[in-house]
Amino acid sequence: MPREHFYRIHHIRPRFKNDIESVLIFMATEISKIGEKPSDIFAESVNAAIKRYPGNITKKEKTINNWRTEISSLFGLFQTDSGRNVSFPGLRAVELADRQDLVLFFKLFLYHFQYPGGHLKPHENAELIRQGVHFRPAQHILKMLLAVEEKTKQRVWINKAEATHCIFNDLRVIRDGEDVLDTWKRISKNRQDRVEYDWKGDVIRYAGDILDYMEIANLVVCHGTQFFANSLEKAAVLKVVSSDDWFSGYDAFIKARAVSTPEVSALQEDWYKYVNMQRDDDFFKTDILAFIAKDEKDYNALKKKILSGIEDKIAEEGALGTKEIGDIGEGLVFGHESMRIKIGGREDLLHLIQHIPSHLALGYDIKSVELDATHRLIEVKTTISQRELDFSKFHLTPSEWSSADTYKEKYFVYRLLLSKHKLKLFILRDPVGQYKTDRLKMTPRNGADISFSPDKSGEWTELLEWKD
Incomplete structure (x- = not known):
């Protein structure tokens, strides 16, 4: 390159780059909990959250402060209003905490x-x-x-x-x-x-x-x-x-x-x-099939497989974005539930499995059934990342927490973890009951932030694919 054209640009490089996906979801969730506070108190609260991240408890204050600067400066997870001397979670942090x-x-x-x-x-x-x-x-x-x-x-x-x-x-x-x-x-x-x-x-x-x-x-x-x-x-x-x-x-x-x-x-x-x-909810649509597919042939095969048997429940309109079809994560769970009932020998109950339109705000995504025909109400929480994450947190909206409280053991949270070429499903039952018996933690935040231990709160299960 001729020297007159050379100029090196750069940006902040986070110290947690090798673990960036896990760190960002954790910090977005923690920052969202803090809410608006005087800037000095907000900074202290962020530092305390950073120290809670695994491996950080012994880190020096300077390192913790650097983490906070990198999280703020590069990714904009929180904002400051100097006129009022307050800081508060950024919209990107709230979205990441809620949508995962x-x-x-x-x-x-x-x-x-x-x-x-x-x-x-x-x-x-x-x-x-x-x-x-x-x-x-x-x-x-x-x-x-x-x-x-x-x-x-x-x-x-x-x-x-x-x-x-x-x-x-x-x-x-x-x-x-x-x-x-x-x-x-x-x-x-x-x-x-x-x-x-x-x-x-x-x-x-x-x-x-x-x-x-x-x-x-x-x-x-x-x-x-x-x-x-x-x-x-x-x-x-x-x-x-x-x-x-x-x-x-x-x-x-x-x-x-x-x-x-x-x-x-x-x-x-x-x-x-x-x-x-x-930004509008559909400004960028995470096409989950495009995310997990290896190539276009694989994409079309996955699309056909997942939509088979549930096309009456989920509208197909080109690219399968999360908002267009009520989240393919929910579609995957719908297929799982249909197959669970079929394997259980109760195909006569398949018509009772329903995908609930989000605008009804009933507090759950899928109305399913047990093999004895009693209700199973399912809220689907999907985390999407390139690398496989071991992440045990999710957010319930006020209507979801209220429904969980109302329906108790009939209410399930299906925690669907999608990473490149791998799908994992964790099933958690009766989150309110588990909170009351200290089997999981709940922090109020426009609903409830849930933190659970997989070995205490539910079970991993194979994600079943619908087959005719």
Whole structure:
């Protein structure tokens, strides 16, 4: 790269990167419980939650403070109103705590992530502004891969070193808005010339982080060191590629190539409002089948298998997003319940299994039956992540907690854990009764945050697939 084009951008790297999915769900849940408090008390409460994370109890205060800064700065899990001197959970934290959907969380994170951005220290942001940097990494990478695939009619990929040296560290891209096909020409020529890149971890870490986060978001798939645009996530990928969303607070300074550190600092709260802005429930839809499928053939086979026998209960409209069909997690459980009853020899009861529309707000998702025809009312709680998580928390809304209290032993929570290529189901019965007998913990928060021990509160069971 000609030296005049070189400029290295970076961002905060969380100390918990290797365990990032577990940490973020845990912290989003804990932060959501804290609510709004004076900023100093809020910080103390967050620190106390960080110490409760497994392995942190002996960590020094400086390390705990760094965790808090990283959780706040990079991921925007809480916000501050300096005028009132209060801090409070960000909307992204509340969504993650309630929905347990890390794929959705990282899609929204990458959708908003830009340089310059409030995830950097003010003086670092000021330097980016003086350099004229104006860059959305996930968008540029996906736009390039899609444009080349459209032109060549072939699948193409990028690796972390190429992303680092040809995109992240090149002012032609991050400042000048270079056409993505020109970026690809440079990458292709380097491949033809057998250019050797510097692959050291401290060199490729920032572009590498973004590609890793894109994989967690299911926007790309990784084979070895090669990252491809995920062809099964067309809607989400196109939303990122076509978006003109941008935090414009820095724009006048970028145009002038001049800004002071205090002027950047004054924009921090506006930045966190931007990354936590309200988005429609279906803004990004986690297509669970696209998430667990290996390829398009596998996707179509899974779709046919899961919907077989329950098509009258769940409307099929193209991509199977969580809100479009009442959550495929619920569809999987519906199929499980139907098969459980069939195996039990009571096919005459299958018609009694019903998927409850969410707008009825009855406090449960599936109305099922026992083999003796008595009711089994099921609330489905699904956690979605790239890696398999051992996570024993979920949230019940006020209506769900009330229904659990009303129906007692007839009320079940099906805890469905979906990770790439693996599905696990844990069944918990009568959460209110278990709370009253100290078999699980409950913390009030616009309903109830539940924490349970798998060996005390229920049982893991095989997730059954409906078969005619």
